Amino acid sequence: MDTNNIIEIKNVTKRFPVGETEFTALSNIKLDIKKGEFTGLIGPSGSGKTTLLNLVGALDEPSEGEILISGKNVAAKSDEESAQLRNEHIGFIFQSYNLLPVYTIFENVEFPLLLQKQSKGERKAAVMQALEWVGLADIANKKPSQISGGQAQRVAIARSIVKKPDIVLADEPTANLDSTNAYKIMDILKKLNKDLGITFVFSSHDTKVIEYLSRVISLEDGKVKKDEII
Numbered sequence: 709m710d711t712n713n714i715i716e717i718k719n720v721t722k723r724f725p726v727g728e729t730e731f732t733a734l735s736n737i738k739l740d741i742k743k744g745e746f747t748g749l750i751g752p753s754g755s756g757k758t759t760l761l762n763l764v765g766a767l768d769e770p771s772e773g774e775i776l777i778s779g780k781n782v783a784a785k786s787d788e789e790s791a792q793l794r795n796e797h798i799g800f801i802f803q804s805y806n807l808l809p810v811y812t813i814f815e816n817v818e819f820p821l822l823l824q825k826q827s828k829g830e831r832k833a834a835v836m837q838a839l840e841w842v843g844l845a846d847i848a849n850k851k852p853s854q855i856s857g858g859q860a861q862r863v864a865i866a867r868s869i870v871k872k873p874d875i876v877l878a879d880e881p882t883a884n885l886d887s888t889n890a891y892k893i894m895d896i897l898k899k900l901n902k903d904l905g906i907t908f909v910f911s912s913h914d915t916k917v918i919e920y921l922s923r924v925i926s927l928e929d930g931k932v933k934k935d936e937i938i
């Protein structure tokens with residue numbers, strides 16, 4: 709393996725059962741993503757972007773082929789091992805922020821750390837540092853219902869980076885935001901990429917996201933149509 713490749717997608721096909729037949733959502737995808745890339749999967753609705761992100765994130769398994777994260781085969785792992793891989797190496801951001809309404813912003817960001825063996829003090833330091841990265845340390849005690857959509861997505865970003873993952877997978881992260889907030893989110897993510905070296909893979913059809921990408925992988929009908937370094 710090329711040690712610069714943090715993600716290797718090798719001849720991946722994904723089929724979903726539909727009634728008596730099968731639908732091929734991804735067809736023989738081959739892609740390598742290097743450490744530190746700021747890459748996007750772009751394409752029309754139904755082209756397979758989310759399906760591919762879910763496979764990379766070990767949330768689902770390919771029907772054929774394999775995906776390696778830092779040289780390790782994701783799909784060959786037991787559920788427990790996949791969970792551990794996700795937990796240690798991968799952060800997720802979704803279009804709906806998925807914050808837990810009864811908990812404070814601090815507690816929402818702390819949540820992924822509760823599975824790790826860290827002291828309360830270590831957790832607090834990590835949460836406050838993540839909230840500082842997204843400029844929200846001053847609202848740590850508020851509840852999700854008291855903040856705006858743009859702020860909620862910044863909380864979700866803090867939650868995705870609190871464990872200092874190597875990779876963040878962002879599925880349509882600006883879909884529910886106005887353009888000012890979308891640009892703010894992209895500025896934050898680009899800074900995290902530059903300053904912390906986190907590898908980002910987006911799924912999006914938002915031109916505001918595409919403007920920021922250093923590599924655009926275009927999907928169509930489950931196939932790679934174009935792969936451009938910008």
Ligand SMILES: Nc1ncnc2c1ncn2[C@@H]1O[C@H](COP(=O)(O)OP(=O)(O)OP(=O)(O)O)[C@@H](O)[C@H]1O
Binds near residue numbers: 759
């Ligand atoms: N669990 C499933 N069962 C059956 N078909 C599925 C399943 N998940 C996805 N598909 C189909 O696979 C295709 C690709 O879906 P996917 O969600 O990856 O597309 P997408 O490019 O992310 O689209 P969007 O931009 O609308 O989110 C679609 O035709 C979808 O209907």
